[in-house]
Amino acid sequence: MYTFIINPASRSGLGRQVWESLEPILRERGVPYRAYLTRCQRHATRLARELxxxxxxxxxxxxGGDGxxxxxxxxxxNLSATTxxxxxxxxxxxxxxFFRFPSDPGEALSLVLDPPAYADMNIGNIVYSGHSKRFAVSAGLxxxxxxxxxxxxxRLKPVLNRLHLGKLTYALIALDRLHFLRPARVTVTLDDGSARTFSDTLFVAAMNHPYEGGGFKFCPDANPCDDRLDVIAVSGISRLKAVFLLLLAQKAAHTKASGICxxxxxxxxxESDTALPVHTDGEPVFLQRQMDISLLPERLRVIVPGRASSRS
Ligand SMILES: Nc1ncnc2c1ncn2[C@@H]1O[C@H](COP(=O)(O)OP(=O)(O)OP(=O)(O)O)[C@@H](O)[C@H]1O
Structure with a gap:
């Protein structure tokens, strides 16, 4: 039995249209399934918890999307009992x-119905102010x-999504935020005991997958199946250089530049000297000054197109 959780609002309403085009295929093939359409933010979490x-x-x-x-x-x-x-x-x-899921929904559905391979994926966990939150892709501050x-x-996102330019949303908002953000002094301590303080920090992200922000390959060697997190800290660079590095990051050509660790x-x-915005997989968390990030001991089995654990 398959359980579908559908965000009809993803990519500004495309989610519903895609589901309406796929559901007849399930009926025709006689696939046993049940389907739940999310009604609002965090509804998908409640559904998954209850189910x-x-x-x-x-x-x-x-x-749906990353969110x-x-x-x-x-x-x-029970992560290890779920595919x-x-x-x-x-x-x-x-x-x-990373897993190279097909962008064509019909192909993606075929993959789900006839799984060619599975990957046992790590799940990240961020702990802040007495709360914890899981992530699949990355968490950053x-x-x-x-x-x-x-x-x-x-208001840009729905407009650009309608024009099939959804990926541009993040690039344009990035330019806008670069202008407003005040760099902070941030200390990063790793589990091997090494600690480093970065002044004028633009961001620090712990990445389970190589990409975030709609295609920025910030940590090219990150692999969600290797029991490790890759951490990127960007500090001490001008706004102009930040724009340049963002462009390079789309091709993973930023890694050797000064200011990148x-x-x-x-x-x-x-730990940051001022409270900064935090996200998990692009979903906002309130401003925080400190947090701990790690991987959960349990893994999640994911249906993937091929031998994904060796992909980059
Ligand atoms: N019925 C709904 N109406 C409005 N928002 C919803 C609904 N159901 C879920 N959401 C919210 O939609 C948000 C975005 O969803 P999702 O990530 O799937 O799409 P996206 O933003 O287009 O894609 P991406 O995260 O890859 O950029 C999530 O924060 C989720 O809580």
Whole structure:
């Protein structure tokens, strides 16, 4: 039995249209399924929590973007008893990039119904102010999170999504946020005991997957199946250089530039001198000054197109 969790609002309403085009295929093929359309923010988390409360084995298929994947993962009660399928319909779709999920919804559905391979994916966990939140792709503090915060309230996103230019949303908002953000002094401590303080920090992100922000390959070597997080800190650079590095990051050509520090770790503690925006998978978290980020001991089985754990 497949359980579909559908965000009809993903990519400004495309989610509903895609589901309406796929559901007849399920009926024609006689696939046993049940489907839930999310009604509002965090509904996907509640659904996933309730559906997996029985402790049984489940296959949950997410139709939506990175935000919906994040919400579903946040609700699953028994990660190792759950298999995740994915039909990418978001604006950013960073979760889809590493595993190379097909962008064609029909192909993505075929993959779910006849799984060619599985990947056991790590799940990130961020702890802040007595709360914790899971993530699939990345969690970050500073500029990247400020962009996510702005994207949620931006009127640009629906307009650009309608023009099939959804990916441009993040690039344009990034330029806007670069102008307003005040760089902070941030200390990053890794699980090997090494600590480094960065003055004028633009952002620090802990990445399970290589891409965030709709295609910026900030940590090219990040692999969601290797039990490690890759951390990028960007500090001490001018706004102009930041724009230049963002362009380079789309091709992963930024990694050797001064002002960029990338490390691999299992756990990270981040402390900032001022409260900064935080995000998990592009979903905003309130301003924070400190947080701990690690990987959960349990993994989540994901239906993938091929031998994904060796992909980059
Ligand atoms: N029925 C709904 N109406 C409005 N918003 C919803 C609804 N259901 C879920 N949401 C919210 O939509 C937000 C964005 O969803 P999603 O990530 O799937 O799409 P996206 O923003 O287009 O893609 P991406 O995250 O890849 O850029 C999530 O924060 C989710 O809480």
């Amino acid at each position: 997996t409360a029985d402790g049984k084995i489940h296959t949950i298929v997410v139709l 919906t994947v994040n919400e579903v993962i946040g609700g699953i009660q 995740l399928g994915y039909i990418p319909v978001g604006s950013g779709n960073d979760f889809a990039r 500073g500029f990247d999170a400020a962009v996510c915060h702005q994207a949620v309230i931006s 990338i490390r691999s770790c299992r756990q990270i503690h981040i």
